[in-house]
Amino acid sequence: MMSRPAAAVDLAVIGSGFGGLTAAALSAKDGLTVAVFERHTRPGGCAGDFALGGYWFPAGATVVTGLEPGGILRQVFGTLAVEVASTPLDPSIVFHIGDQQVPYAATVADWQATFRHAFPGAPPGYARFWDWSHEAGGVVYGIGASLPSLPIERWTDVRRTARAARPSTIKVLPLLGSTVGRVKRRLGAVGHLEADALIDSLLLDATGARAEDCSAVQGAIALDLYRRGCQWVEGGTARLAMQLVRNIREHGGTVEFATEVASLEPKGGAWDLVLASGTRVRAKRVVANVPPAALDRLRARRPELPGAGDAWGAFVLHLGIDGDGLDAMHPFHQVIQSPGDLDADGASCLVSIYAGRGARANRWSVSVSTHTRAADWLDYPARTACRRAALESRLLHAAAGVIPDLDARVKMVRSATPATYQRFTARPGGLVGGLVQRPGNVALRAPGHRPERHLYMAGDHVFPGQGTVGTALSGINAYRDVTESLGLRPML
Ligand SMILES: Cc1cc2nc3c(=O)[nH]c(=O)nc-3n(C[C@H](O)[C@H](O)[C@H](O)COP(=O)(O)OP(=O)(O)OC[C@H]3O[C@@H](n4cnc5c(N)ncnc54)[C@H](O)[C@@H]3O)c2cc1C
Numbered sequence: 001m002m003s004r005p006a007a008a009v010d011l012a013v014i015g016s017g018f019g020g021l022t023a024a025a026l027s028a029k030d031g032l033t034v035a036v037f038e039r040h041t042r043p044g045g046c047a048g049d050f051a052l053g054g055y056w057f058p059a060g061a062t063v064v065t066g067l068e069p070g071g072i073l074r075q076v077f078g079t080l081a082v083e084v085a086s087t088p089l090d091p092s093i094v095f096h097i098g099d100q101q102v103p104y105a106a107t108v109a110d111w112q113a114t115f116r117h118a119f120p121g122a123p124p125g126y127a128r129f130w131d132w133s134h135e136a137g138g139v140v141y142g143i144g145a146s147l148p149s150l151p152i153e154r155w156t157d158v159r160r161t162a163r164a165a166r167p168s169t170i171k172v173l174p175l176l177g178s179t180v181g182r183v184k185r186r187l188g189a190v191g192h193l194e195a196d197a198l199i200d201s202l203l204l205d206a207t208g209a210r211a212e213d214c215s216a217v218q219g220a221i222a223l224d225l226y227r228r229g230c231q232w233v234e235g236g237t238a239r240l241a242m243q244l245v246r247n248i249r250e251h252g253g254t255v256e257f258a259t260e261v262a263s264l265e266p267k268g269g270a271w272d273l274v275l276a277s278g279t280r281v282r283a284k285r286v287v288a289n290v291p292p293a294a295l296d297r298l299r300a301r302r303p304e305l306p307g308a309g310d311a312w313g314a315f316v317l318h319l320g321i322d323g324d325g326l327d328a329m330h331p332f333h334q335v336i337q338s339p340g341d342l343d344a345d346g347a348s349c350l351v352s353i354y355a356g357r358g359a360r361a362n363r364w365s366v367s368v369s370t371h372t373r374a375a376d377w378l379d380y381p382a383r384t385a386c387r388r389a390a391l392e393s394r395l396l397h398a399a400a401g402v403i404p405d406l407d408a409r410v411k412m413v414r415s416a417t418p419a420t421y422q423r424f425t426a427r428p429g430g431l432v433g434g435l436v437q438r439p440g441n442v443a444l445r446a447p448g449h450r451p452e453r454h455l456y457m458a459g460d461h462v463f464p465g466q467g468t469v470g471t472a473l474s475g476i477n478a479y480r481d482v483t484e485s486l487g488l489r490p491m492l
Pocket of ligand 1: 019045433461
């Protein structure tokens with residue numbers, strides 16, 4: 001195809017996930033000419049949304065963290081002077097395990113009391129473990145909120161990360177190579193099946209790893225973050241993504257939807273993006289908000305997927321329900337269906353509930369999400385229909401334990417498999433959520449974000465990893481590199 005001549009911008013961003021939008025919005029506010037290209041028709045990627053049959057649904061992410069005062073997302077929105085209405089949630093999540101409901105309370109004292117009451121047979125080591133998670137999680141939280149840049153690749157990473165250093169930082173250094181499982185054993189928090197399942201299910205959601213494999217540093221912050229900073233945002237993460245899009249446009253940037261970048265070529269110290277339409281865009285700097293395998297494709301290299309077991313796929317059951325007569329419900333419920341076998345599809349799932357509003361007050365939407373091995377869905381498509389039906393029914397059963405009369409209320413059922421995520425969010429292999437947070441993948445050993453000169457990556461596959469807060473930090477670091485390399489001083 002003949003390509004048209006290149007338009008020129010300071011920064012081109014490929015993808016409007018949270019990492020890309022953060023980098024774009026901060027750069028546009030700094031006065032750079034910014035162009036964001038998004039192949040889908042809406043922003044947010046895995047944290048975006050969609051509408052179907054008169055119902056609104058979150059595409060993936062539901063739980064919002066990082067909007068508390070000083071939180072990473074709050075720092076981004078504060079710097080951009082964007083008002084975000086959010087309400088702190090206490091409890092953040094309600095666990096359903098056996099016939100018990102266990103609310104994850106925000107203060108450690110309340111949580112310790114709730115835990116003792118729910119699991120009277122749990123050894124005293126579990127109380128020590130929750131104290132540890134709060135103390136170590138607090139230190140890691142403080143480090144994260146200082147916006148470090150890891151792994152250390154350049155002097156600038158040392159400078160950015162040194163801001164996080166406090167006397168307490170020393171306490172978490174020994175945890176760098178350790179796992180939550182080792183910490184649990186050291187503290188005597190072992191031997192209670194249901195308590196372990198609760199810890200594992202929360203870690204799986206936030207880090208992709210169970211206690212045995214999960215980095216102690218990431219595990220501490222993951223367990224603690226739900227207590228420090230879980231917020232309710234009307235319209236969810238997709239609303240936040242849309243606010244970033246508006247902010248980019250207000251600062252003169254462009255965000256083009258249904259616009260796929262087909263390839264990326266170096267050109268005389270800058271980059272040429274070739275769009276699927278054939279248009280060329282020249283950019284002094286590029287932020288690629290796509291997984292490494294997708295960037296490989298853009299650079300005409302053989303795509304390399306993470307190794308087996310290093311990343312997960314997701315299965316989500318989307319239900320449109322009639323909420324008539326339902327009382328306001330707590331939005332997040334972790335249902336643990338089989339404590340002994342969390343690796344089985346649907347053994348643990350997160351039920352997120354969105355009540356309808358205004359003229360659509362009765363149109364509630366419910367998302368029930370669980371981890372699944374992506375390759376099983378993509379490599380054996382012939383088995384998908386039967387597998388999908390079985391998992392839909394299992395997740396429907398889980399949600400029915402949370403929402404009264406669910407069977408009679410369901411008006412619409414759809415489900416998303418790894419193939420769906422591959423198609424709609426362009427995640428190669430249907431892998432979502434970045435790398436499993438094992439000690440070898442985090443902090444000083446996390447993947448870096450500078451694959452080539454003047455090309456930076458943002459997203460959940462580079463430091464610090466999973467979740468919208470993590471990707472926002474990756475976007476901040478990409479933005480800092482862009483502005484510093486153009487001789488400007490970044491705002492964050
Ligand atoms: C089911 C599920 C539940 C989750 N739950 C939570 C949660 O509760 N809380 C939380 O914080 N996180 C959650 N996450 C994780 C979180 O959503 C992701 O980690 C985060 O949103 C990823 O952001 P990203 O910046 O990596 O971009 P992505 O979300 O991967 O977005 C990348 C964007 O780039 C676009 N794109 C790709 N290639 C091109 C191209 N060539 N040209 C143009 N555009 C392109 C894609 O269409 C996409 O919009 C969940 C994820 C899933 C899947």
